[in-house]
Amino acid sequence: MTRGALSRQPTVHDVASAAGVSRQTVSNVLNAPGIVKAATRERVERAIQELGYRPHASARRLRTRKSSTIGIRLDPVTNGISGAVLDRFLHALTERADARGLRILLFTARDPADEIRQFERLLDGADVDGFVLTSTTYDDPRIDWLIDNDAPFVTFGRPWGVDDIDDAAHRWVDVDGRHGLAEATRALIELDARRIAYLGWPSPSGTGDERCRGWRETMETEGLGPGLSAGELDQLELRSEDGVAQGSDAIRGLLATGAVVDGVVCASDSLALGALMVLGSSVPIVGYDNTPVASAVGLPSVEQPLEQVAAAALDLLLESTDGPGAQEQPDPDSAAVIGDPEGPGDPRHRLLRPAVVWR
């Protein structure tokens, strides 16, 4: 069939008829191509081209109020070592979203209040169907606003307010840093290290305190004995702002007391690199986030499963929006997701396990 055979603008029905598929399949090719078999998609795309059909996203959007777009705030330019993690998450999220026919819209915000104004504007304009939030904080005002306004969202990061963690309205994915530090600590104990220091951030830090807990619990249950008494454990818990120089300073401070250290587990690769520059490679040191820096200098490091985090975040968000792509099966990679290790857990909350990359 050629374009001339139609006396009017071709419609989705014409395309469906020419391709020998249902109207829904044409709609899927237009709105969520990732869920359509390649051969079918190509047949539909050929029909679209031959008929000269022009899908009009804005018209579709007006009708359905669905943009097939997910909003995410991009943090300001960072050139630090750990900034690589959120960038890798964004890459993973964009790839996963693309495979489901969804797009990612980036915006920036000066502060949480400004971010909330952006939420409002994007939702009012039907520019996005929902949001993925990162860098959550204690009593995060963004989350209150999104829940109050019934806006679909998912956070990469648990809520850190005391009563929020089981809030059914708050869908979240997070990585179990406690498990990561416990694994790192246990491995160093098996290497016969006894005086294993923890190098992390000042408390309170939701993320940091969990990581510290992984070290402390493992030391208390498996690390005490000849060479390390319970009373000596506190001395090995080091807290410092994030940074290479700060990490070096903290280790130097410990050594200046005459303390011996034969292993270090850290809350970040920056701190781990700082420890490495003081202790050299004779003492085993484990970083966190497996950044390019850790790889470059040969530091073992705890790696967050960002592909799985992205897949799980989209699963949870699509369940809550019931939007395009929601009809498909969950991403197979998100099957590796575990529940909260402390109980059967709420399926709207996913705590994933990191793993140490040894080198």
Add this chain to the structure above:
Amino acid sequence: MTRGALSRQPTVHDVASAAGVSRQTVSNVLNAPGIVKAATRERVERAIQELGYRPHASARRLRTRKSSTIGIRLDPVTNGISGAVLDRFLHALTERADARGLRILLFTARDPADEIRQFERLLDGADVDGFVLTSTTYDDPRIDWLIDNDAPFVTFGRPWGVDDIDDAAHRWVDVDGRHGLAEATRALIELDARRIAYLGWPSPSGTGDERCRGWRETMETEGLGPGLSAGELDQLELRSEDGVAQGSDAIRGLLATGAVVDGVVCASDSLALGALMVLGSSVPIVGYDNTPVASAVGLPSVEQPLEQVAAAALDLLLESTDGPGAQEQPDPDSAAVIGDPEGPGDPRHRLLRPAVVWR
């Protein structure tokens, strides 16, 4: 005025009247808030809220075919050292775009043909007004398609085909790597280094060959003399695939010939780190891209002015789309832009100067 005072849905005219501003100003607040004075914006936003006016982005889009959105392909997940550069560029671009009321839409593509299909789909749906392209290649098929289809675009990266560089239809911003390597080489000569090696990628590489040229020209004009003859220069030009281990291997290969080297300038921080691991810190080494790795290990490195690249890219794109934000003055930061150093140049082509960050 309250919502009840209107017997119909409020319009932009109602908002303008309530806020005491022109209709155009209301439109700017809705479409390009970054260009409206904060006090005015707040007045308009208050009027919007009091009247209960609901701007409808999709309706606006249908009327104007302008999405105020720029598309950019995000490369696949990379965890390499140099991937940080494109991520930093994306951050800078998003911030600059946000300040002009523009948004960034991310998509992925398996290959150039797939990326072209994405262009087509996004343009057909009026989802984007134009594109920013990165990672340009020799005879890039994406650029041919965009020019043939009269689609607004700008590339971060010069066209590398022989006849394309002055193509008026191709707006580009790039960073003068030749200048960066020349500056690095000159500084090492001033430190009394004579036998300065270049460590870069196999030819042909548009970007790499330019960087090599900066080293070679400087060595030929300022570096030859006692201690280095013209015939010995070729021996100091090292080519290797990118990577830390590859950089170490190339330096070891040079040393194995009995050659002496008292300085190294590199096409990347990965290669520079490889050189550092063989030569130690006694030999001055300069990397490229000033990544977190260079900062962490204390390597000097050539830094690309990514904020300026982003500002210039948006200037060029808005000139070509005549879209929202195009009426404003060029971003002040893009005033630091220089023309092609070899001539007055075409204002649609901007070659910016990098600078070495010494440490």
